[in-house]
Amino acid sequence: xxxxxxxxxxxxxxxxxxxxxxxxxxxxxxxxxxxxxxxxxxxxxxxxxxxxxxxxxxxxxxxxxxxxxxxxxxxxxxxxxxxxxxxxxxxxxxxxxxxxxxxxxxxxxxxxxxxxxxxxxxxxxxxxxxxxxxxxxxxxxxxxxxxxxxxxxxxxxxxxxxxxxxxxxxxxxxxxxxxxxxxxxxxxxxxxxxxxxxxxxxxxxxxxxxxxxxxxxxxxxxxxxxxxxxxxxxxxxxxxxxxxxxxxxxxxxxxxxxxxxxxxxxxxxxxxxxxxxxxxxxxxxxxxxxxxxxxxxxxxxxxxxxxxxxxxxxxxxxxxxxxxxxxxxxxxxxxxxxxxxxxxxxxxxxxxxxxxxxxxxxxxxxxxxxxxxxxxxxxxxxxxxxxxxxxxxxxxxxxxxxxxxxxxxxxxxxxxxxxxxxxxxxxxxxxxxxxxxxxxxxxxxxxxxxxxxxxxxxxxxxxxxxxxxxxxxxxxxxxxxxxxxxxxxxxxxxxxxxxxxxxxxxxxxxxxxxxxxxxxxxxxxxxxxxxxxxxxxxxxxxxxxxxxxxxxxxxxxxxxxxxxxxxxxxxxxxxxxxxxxxxxxxxxxxxxxxxxxxxxxxxxxxxxxxxxxxxxxxxxxxxxxxxxxxxxxxxxxxxxxxxxxxx
Amino acid sequence: xxxxxxxxxxxxxxxxxxxxxxxxxxxxxxxxxxxxxxxxxxxxxxxxxxxxxxxxxxxxxxxxxxxxxxxxxxxxxxxxxxxxxxxxxxxxxxxxxxxxxxxxxxxxxxxxxxxxxxxxxxxxxxxxxxxxxxxxxxxxxxxxxxxxxxxxxxxxxxxxxxxxxxxxxxxxxxxxxxxxxxxxxxxxxxxxxxxxxxxxxxxxxxxxxxxxxxxxxxxxxxxxxxxxxxxxxxxxxxxxxxxxxxxxxxxxxxxxxxxxxxxxxxxxxxxxxxxxxxxxxxxxxxxxxxxxxxxxxxxxxxxxxxxxxxxxxxxxxxxxxxxxxxxxxxxxxx
Numbered sequence: 001x002x003x004x005x006x007x008x009x010x011x012x013x014x015x016x017x018x019x020x021x022x023x024x025x026x027x028x029x030x031x032x033x034x035x036x037x038x039x040x041x042x043x044x045x046x047x048x049x050x051x052x053x054x055x056x057x058x059x060x061x062x063x064x065x066x067x068x069x070x071x072x073x074x075x076x077x078x079x080x081x082x083x084x085x086x087x088x089x090x091x092x093x094x095x096x097x098x099x100x101x102x103x104x105x106x107x108x109x110x111x112x113x114x115x116x117x118x119x120x121x122x123x124x125x126x127x128x129x130x131x132x133x134x135x136x137x138x139x140x141x142x143x144x145x146x147x148x149x150x151x152x153x154x155x156x157x158x159x160x161x162x163x164x165x166x167x168x169x170x171x172x173x174x175x176x177x178x179x180x181x182x183x184x185x186x187x188x189x190x191x192x193x194x195x196x197x198x199x200x201x202x203x204x205x206x207x208x209x210x211x212x213x214x215x216x217x218x219x220x221x222x223x224x225x226x227x228x229x230x231x232x233x234x235x236x237x238x239x240x241x242x243x244x245x246x247x248x249x250x251x252x253x254x255x256x257x258x259x260x261x262x263x264x265x266x267x268x269x270x271x272x273x274x275x276x277x278x279x280x281x282x283x284x285x286x287x288x289x290x291x292x293x294x295x296x297x298x299x300x301x302x303x304x305x306x307x308x309x310x311x312x313x314x315x316x317x318x319x320x321x322x323x324x325x326x327x328x329x330x331x332x333x334x335x336x337x338x339x340x341x342x343x344x345x346x347x348x349x350x351x352x353x354x355x356x357x358x359x360x361x362x363x364x365x366x367x368x369x370x371x372x373x374x375x376x377x378x379x380x381x382x383x384x385x386x387x388x389x390x391x392x393x394x395x396x397x398x399x400x401x402x403x404x405x406x407x408x409x410x411x412x413x414x415x416x417x418x419x420x421x422x423x424x425x426x427x428x429x430x431x432x433x434x435x436x437x438x439x440x441x442x443x444x445x446x447x448x449x450x451x452x453x454x455x456x457x458x459x460x461x462x463x464x465x466x467x468x469x470x471x472x473x474x475x476x477x478x479x480x481x482x483x484x485x486x487x488x489x490x491x492x493x494x495x496x497x498x499x500x501x502x503x504x505x506x507x508x509x510x511x512x513x514x515x516x517x518x519x520x521x522x523x524x525x526x527x528x529x530x531x532x533x534x535x536x537x538x539x540x541x542x543x544x545x546x547x548x549x550x551x552x553x554x555x556x557x558x559x560x561x562x563x564x565x566x567x568x569x570x571x572x573x574x575x576x577x578x579x580x581x582x583x584x585x586x587x588x589x590x591x592x593x594x595x596x597x598x599x600x601x602x603x604x605x606x607x608x609x610x611x612x613x614x615x616x617x618x619x620x621x622x623x624x625x626x627x628x629x630x631x632x633x634x635x636x637x638x639x640x641x642x643x644x645x646x647x
Numbered sequence: 648x649x650x651x652x653x654x655x656x657x658x659x660x661x662x663x664x665x666x667x668x669x670x671x672x673x674x675x676x677x678x679x680x681x682x683x684x685x686x687x688x689x690x691x692x693x694x695x696x697x698x699x700x701x702x703x704x705x706x707x708x709x710x711x712x713x714x715x716x717x718x719x720x721x722x723x724x725x726x727x728x729x730x731x732x733x734x735x736x737x738x739x740x741x742x743x744x745x746x747x748x749x750x751x752x753x754x755x756x757x758x759x760x761x762x763x764x765x766x767x768x769x770x771x772x773x774x775x776x777x778x779x780x781x782x783x784x785x786x787x788x789x790x791x792x793x794x795x796x797x798x799x800x801x802x803x804x805x806x807x808x809x810x811x812x813x814x815x816x817x818x819x820x821x822x823x824x825x826x827x828x829x830x831x832x833x834x835x836x837x838x839x840x841x842x843x844x845x846x847x848x849x850x851x852x853x854x855x856x857x858x859x860x861x862x863x864x865x866x867x868x869x870x871x872x873x874x875x876x877x878x879x880x881x882x883x884x885x886x887x888x889x890x891x892x893x894x895x896x897x898x899x900x901x902x903x904x905x906x907x908x909x910x911x912x913x914x915x916x917x918x919x920x921x922x923x924x925x926x927x928x929x930x931x932x933x934x935x936x937x938x939x940x941x942x943x944x945x946x947x948x949x950x951x952x953x954x955x956x957x958x959x960x961x962x963x964x965x966x967x968x969x970x971x972x973x974x975x976x977x978x979x980x981x
Contacts, residue, residue: 100825180832266832291835328832348834405709407729409741410845411820413838416737418728420707420917433713534696595698611714614698621694623920624703629687630924631917632726634931635735636679636756641938642743643757645856646808647764647801 023320026235026252032318033215033255033493036061037192044223044246045185045263050104050169050178056189058161059216064197067152071116071161072132072202073145074213076187079205080107080170084140086133087174090207094454107170107177111190114147117160123150135204135449143205145190163190172332175343182328186260186338194377194495203379206449208456211258212377215493218259223248229269231287231323232261233341253319255493256339257375262325268293272300274322279311283321291348292326295357299324299344302361309396310369313481314488317368324361335360337367353404353417355397363393373492381498382448382456383521387464388484394429394465426605430469435462436608439526445498466605467520470558473603475509483508519556520606528554529578529598530612531562536593546593551582554608560599566591573600593617648955650894656955657899657948660775661940667771667786671939672932674767678760682722682752689723690715704920707731722752732914736907744845746816765801768946769793772867775947776954789867796866799874800859807855815851819844857896858882864950888956895952899945906941910934 023029043054062068079087083097091097114129115122131142153159167188170177176186187210193202194214201212221238222230226247230236234253241247251261267287274282286299303324307317323341327333334345342364346357366389370376376384397403405421405428408414423429438455444463451459472480483505491500502517519525533549550562562574562583568591576583587593597614599607607613648656661668693715694700702708709728716726729738742749749757770790774781781789824844828837862874862881871877885892914934915927 100829180830182832289833291833329834329837330828330832348838405728407734407738409737411745411838411841413834413841414737414741416734418731418734420731421709421728427710427713432710433717436714436717597698609714611693611695611697611699611711615696616698616701617696619694619696620700620704620920621691621696624694624700624708625687625691627704627918627920627924628690628726629683630928631735631931632686632730633676633679633683634928634935635725635730635738636682636753637675637935638735638938639739639742639749639753640675640678640757640760641935641942642739643761644764644942645743646804647761647768 028254035216036063037214038216041220055164061158067154069152071147072193072200073190075109077107077109078142086138086141090453105171109167111165113164115162175336182264184262184333207453209379209449213257217254221250224263228263229267230263233259260338270296286324288326302358306362306365314485337364339372354406380447382460383464390461390465391468398425430465431462434458440524443524445522470605525555527556527606531596531615534596534615544592546587548585548596563597563600565595653952654898654948656951660947661943707917733911775950906937
C-alpha cells in the first residue's frame with residue numbers, strides 16, 4: 001500500500017475518527033467496517049448437562065479479488081475433544097496434561113447441518129463437510145472444517161450460510177468453559193476464516209494463538225436459566241421470559257469480529273461511566289464475583305485509565321460501552337479480550353500496591369484497541385496485538401501510582417508485598433527477565449502459531465514491548481506515539497500486516513528503520529554491549545591516561561553512547577555505531593577516570609545483560625555482595641530453623 | 648504442675664542458661680556462614696566493578712537480581728527478592744507447609760543442622776532437666792551419651808516424618824486437595840479447604856513432634872538407653888496427660904506465632920550497605936535468637952512438665968557423668 005504523508009494521515013484520522021460516529025444500542029453509524037461476515041445466532045445453554053444447542057445464519061461477502069470454491073470454519077472447541085488435536089499436542093510440550101480429566105470435562109462441537117444459499121436455492125452441504133489441517137496435516141485435528149461450495153463464489157458474491165450445532169461446554173481450558181455455576185463461552189461458534197487474495201486464512205487452533213476473523217454485525221440471542229445475569233459482546237436489546245424457566249437475552253453489536261458471553265447466577269452487577277473531555281464517554285458494566293465486591297472501583301479505575309490514555313495516545317474507543325467480567329475462581333477465564341467485553345482476574349486477598357486487578361483490566365481494555373479495533377492476524381502476527389498492547393500497558397502502568405513486587409504463599413493464597421521493590425516500566429512491565437531467557441528461541445517473524453509453545457509468549461509480548469520501548473527512548477515518544485496512532489487510525493477495522501506497521505514507522509520517523517526491524521523482528525540475535533576494560537593511570541606528567549574498551553558481546557547491533565566520567569566531574573560521551581566487536585577510547589586528562597558506561601541512558605532495553613554495561617574504578621561490588629549475602633544468610637538461618645522441627 | 652506453670656518454668660530455665668542460646672545461635676550461624684560466603688563470592692564476581700553494585704548496595708537492584716538468578720545454579724537460585732525482610736520467613740514457612748523442594752546444597756546444610764541438634768539435644772535437655780549449671784564438660788558428656796540413643800530414635804523419626812512428608816502430604820495436597828476443590832468457584836472456599844488440610848496435617852505433625860519431644864525428655868531425665876522404650880514411654884506420658892501436654896504445646900506454638908508476628912513488624916527492609924546493613928542484620932539476628940529460644944522453650948517446658956507430673960521434681964535419674972581420663976592417665980593411675 002502506498003504510504004500517505006503524515007499530514008494526510010492526520011486529516012484522514014479526523015475524517016474517520018470514531019468519536020464522530022454515533023453509536024446507540026450496538027449500532028454504529030455510519031459503518032466503521034466492511035461488515036462482510038455477520039452472524040445471527042440463537043443459542044440455548046443447559047447448565048445441568050453443560051450443553052449448548054445453537055444455530056446461526058452467517059451472511060458472508062467475498063471482498064477479495066478472487067473466486068473461492070469452498071468455505072472454511074473454525075471449530076475451536078474440538079481442540080479439547082481429545083488429546084490428539086494440534087492444540088493438545090502443542091500444549092503437552094509445555095505442561096503435563098491434567099491427570100484428573102473426566103469424560104464430561106472435554107469439549108466438543110458437532111455440526112448437525114450446514115446449508116449455503118448463494119445465487120441459487122439453498123444447498124445442504126452437511127454430508128460433504130470434512131476436517132482439514134492446513135498447518136500441520138494432523139489428521140486427528142478437527143478444528144478447521146471445510147465446506148465445498150456447489151459453485152465458486154466470485155468477488156462481491158454474498159452467501160447466506162445456515163449452521164446448526166450442539167456443543168459440550170468443557171471444564172475450563174484456555175479461557176473457556178464452566179466451573180460451578182460460572183460459564184464463560186468463548187471461541188464457541190462455527191466461525192468463518194478470513195478469505196484473502198491468497199486464499200483462505202483459516203488456521204487450526206494452536207496452543208498459543210487464537211484469533212483472526214472479519215468484521216461484521218453480531219446479533220445473538222442467548223437462552224439461559226431465568227435470573228442468571230449475562231454479560232456479552234455488545235448491548236442487551238431484549239429480554240424475554242420463556243415458559244420453561246428460562247429467559248432469552250438478545251445482544252447486538254456492529255463492527256466487531258467476535259462474540260463471547262458469560263453467565264452465572266452469582267454475578268453481582270456494578271456500573272460506572274468513563275468520561276473525559278476529549279473522548280467519547282463509555283458505559284462500564286462490571287460483573288463481579290461476590291467475594292470481590294470491595295474491588296469494584298479498582299476494576300473501573302483500570303478501565304478508565306486505559307480508555308483515557310489509549311484514547312489520547314492512539315485514538316478513541318468508539319463503541320460507547322464495555323463489559324468487564326470478573327471470572328470465577330478456577331475458571332481459567334481471566335485476562336482475556338473479546339470485542340466490547342473483557343475478563344479481568346483478581347484474588348480474594350489483593351492488597352493495595354499489587355498489580356492486579358488494575359493491570360489485567362488495563363491490558364485487556366487495551367486489547368479493545370489492538371485486537372478489537374485494529375484486527376491483525378493473531379495466528380501469524382500475535383505481536384501486533386499482544387506485543388503492541390503490552391508496550392502500551394507498560395506505559396500506562398508507569399503513569400499510574402506505584403506498584404510493588406509481590407509474592408503469594410501458602411498454596412498461592414496469601415500475598416505479601418515487598419515495598420522495597422517498586423516495579424518499573426523498563427524492566428518489569430516490559431518483562432525483560434522473561435525475554436532474556438527466551439531471546440533466541442524464535443524469530444519474531446516466524447508465524448506465531450509455529451513458535452515453540454513454552455517461549456512463544458515471551459517473543460510475542462516481551463520482545464515487542466522491549467523493542468517498542470527502545471524505539472521510544474531512541475526516537476522519542478512523539479515519533480512512536482505518531483507511529484502507533486497512525487497505524488491505529490489507518491488500520492482500524494481492517495487487517496494490517498507487519499509490513500504495514502513497518503512502513504508507517506519508517507514514514508513517521510522520516511528514516512529507514514529496516515535495519516532495526518531486521519534484527520528485532522526478522523532475527524533472533526541478542527543485544528549485549530558492555531564495558532570490557534576501564535583503565536586510568538598517571539602518565540608521569542601530572543596527567544592521567546584513560547583507556548575504555550567497549551565491546552559488543554551480542555550478535556545484534558545498535559548505535560550506543562559511551563560515557564566516561566572523570567573525578568573532576570567532567571563527562572565525555574562518545575557515539576559508537578556499535579557495529580564492530582569492540583572499540584577503544586583513549587583520553588588524556590588531568591583527572592583520573594571514575595566510571596565508564598555503555599548506553600548510559602539505557603536506550604537499548606533489549607540489552608540482555610545490564611550489569612556489564614558499566615565499570616567503575618571505585619567498585620561497590622564487595623559491599624553490595626556483603627549486604628545481600630547477609631540478607632540471604634538470615635533467610636538460610638530461618639530456613640534451617642524450619643527444618644529443626646524434625647529434631 | 649499446670650501447663651502454664653510448666654511453660655513459665657520452661658521460660659525461666661531457658662533464660663537461666665544463656666550459654667546454650669548462644670551456643671545454638673553460633674552453630675546456626677556457623678552452618679549458614681560457609682554457604683553465605685560462597686554466595687557472597689558469586690555475587691561479588693557477578694557484580695565485579697559494575698555500577699549496578701551501587702544501586703544494589705544502596706537499595707534493591709531488582710534487575711541485577713534477576714540477571715544474577717538467570718545465570719545462577721545451586722544456592723544462587725534461591726537468591727530472590729523473597730529473601731527480604733519478613734518475606735524470608737513467609738517463604739520458608741510456606742515452603743515447609745507446602746513441602747516445596749529446595750536445592751541440594753540447602754538440603755545438605757539442613758541435614759548438617761539437624762545432625763547438630765541431634766547431638767546437642769542430650770546436653771540441652773540434660774541442662775534443663777538438672778536446672779543447674781552443668782558446664783561445658785557436663786554438657787558435652789550428656790550430648791555424647793545421648794547422641795547414639797537419639798540417633799536410634801532419629802531412625803524412627805526419619806521414618807515417621809518421611810511418611811508424613813513423602814506420602815501423607817502429597818496425598819493430602821496433591822491428590823485430595825485438587826479433588827476437593829475441583830468444582831469450587833469461590834477462592835475463599837478453596838482457601839478454607841486448604842487451611843483445613845494444613846490444620847489436619849499440622850495436628851498430625853504436631854502430635855508426632857510432641858511424642859518425639861517427650862521421648863527425648865524421658866530418655867534424658869530417666870536415663871533410658873532404649874530409644875524405642877523412650878518412645879513408648881513418651882506416648883504413654885502424652886496419653887496419660889493429654890490436656891496438659893497439648894495445652895503446653897499450644898502455648899509454645901503461640902509463642903512461636905508471637906515471635907513471627909513481632910518480626911513481621913520489626914523486619915528490616917533492603918537498607919543500605921553501611922551501618923544500616925549491620926543494624927538490619929542485628930535485628931534479624933535477634934529474631935533468629937528468638938526463634939532459637941522458642942525451640943529451646945519447647946524442650947525446657949516439656950521437661951518441666953514431665954518432671955512436675957511424673958518424675959521427682961528436679962530429680963534426674965541419670966548418674967553424674969564423668970568423662971573418662973585418657974588412656975595415658977589411666978595407665979599412670981595403675
